[in-house]
Amino acid sequence: MPVLPVHSDSAALSVAAPPLLQVEGLHWRAPFEGAPPLFAGLGLQAGAGVLGVTGDEGRGKSALLRLIAGELRPDAGRIRIDAPAEALDPHALPAGDARLRERLFWCDPQSDRHDGRVARDYLAMQRQGRPGWSEAALAAQLEGFALHEHLDKRLEMLSTGTRRKLRLAAALASGATLVLLDDPGAALDARSLRHLAEALRRHHEAPAGRLIVVTGHDDRLMPAPAARLSLDVAAVPGVSAVR
Numbered sequence: 001m002p003v004l005p006v007h008s009d010s011a012a013l014s015v016a017a018p019p020l021l022q023v024e025g026l027h028w029r030a031p032f033e034g035a036p037p038l039f040a041g042l043g044l045q046a047g048a049g050v051l052g053v054t055g056d057e058g059r060g061k062s063a064l065l066r067l068i069a070g071e072l073r074p075d076a077g078r079i080r081i082d083a084p085a086e087a088l089d090p091h092a093l094p095a096g097d098a099r100l101r102e103r104l105f106w107c108d109p110q111s112d113r114h115d116g117r118v119a120r121d122y123l124a125m126q127r128q129g130r131p132g133w134s135e136a137a138l139a140a141q142l143e144g145f146a147l148h149e150h151l152d153k154r155l156e157m158l159s160t161g162t163r164r165k166l167r168l169a170a171a172l173a174s175g176a177t178l179v180l181l182d183d184p185g186a187a188l189d190a191r192s193l194r195h196l197a198e199a200l201r202r203h204h205e206a207p208a209g210r211l212i213v214v215t216g217h218d219d220r221l222m223p224a225p226a227a228r229l230s231l232d233v234a235a236v237p238g239v240s241a242v243r
């Protein structure tokens, strides 16, 4: 999946396969006085595999995922998540829409929404409404992240790293067309980092029609440079990624 930064909105690359994620003309600035525009016409197309989003602190990696997930509203532009029958616009659908839930898994490291749940129940809840969910993939994640001993504890009793691992396990088992992982290596122990790196590498090699977007600074979790999108390019008005 070559990712080419281009310095013009009009620049386009030929797309070998229909993209799973399309961002067109994205404009957004943080809603506070004097905030500079973070995205001024950003365009992005990505197919199945792993797309890495890199950039210095504050360049908008997390904000980009929140915009794609529908949590932040773009000032202008369009976001489309591809689906067999129709392209879904997360901003045109109500929160919790069943089609969006099936196709999108947003792994928000800051969320404390489910902290009162027991880990096993959290996984059961995440499984609901996701026909692509894989019990085999979940079993591999529980093993790889050493989560078995924590399944009967409430999330609020778990360490930050273990809570993150539980969310990652659900994300990787979800079968969603688009999985968004924000800085997934943060607070992970060395063994878990190795497991996650291996899971992402395997997914990239055999993506089965699904796209995982990973932000962060950890090179071990990033796909090859050709599949990375850097937000550091000064005032990039358009960026395209194709598989």
Ligand SMILES: Nc1ncnc2c1ncn2[C@@H]1O[C@H](COP(=O)(O)OP(=O)(O)OP(=O)(O)O)[C@@H](O)[C@H]1O
Binding pocket: 030, 031, 038, 055, 056, 057, 058, 059, 060, 061, 062, 063, 064, 066, 072
């Ligand atoms: N939910 C939000 N609401 C308002 N402003 C936000 C929100 N998320 C991010 N921002 C603002 O957008 C800018 C970019 O922040 P963001 O967290 O996206 O950067 P980042 O590249 O992920 O940085 P880091 O590597 O430190 O995580 C910051 O000015 C931040 O305050």
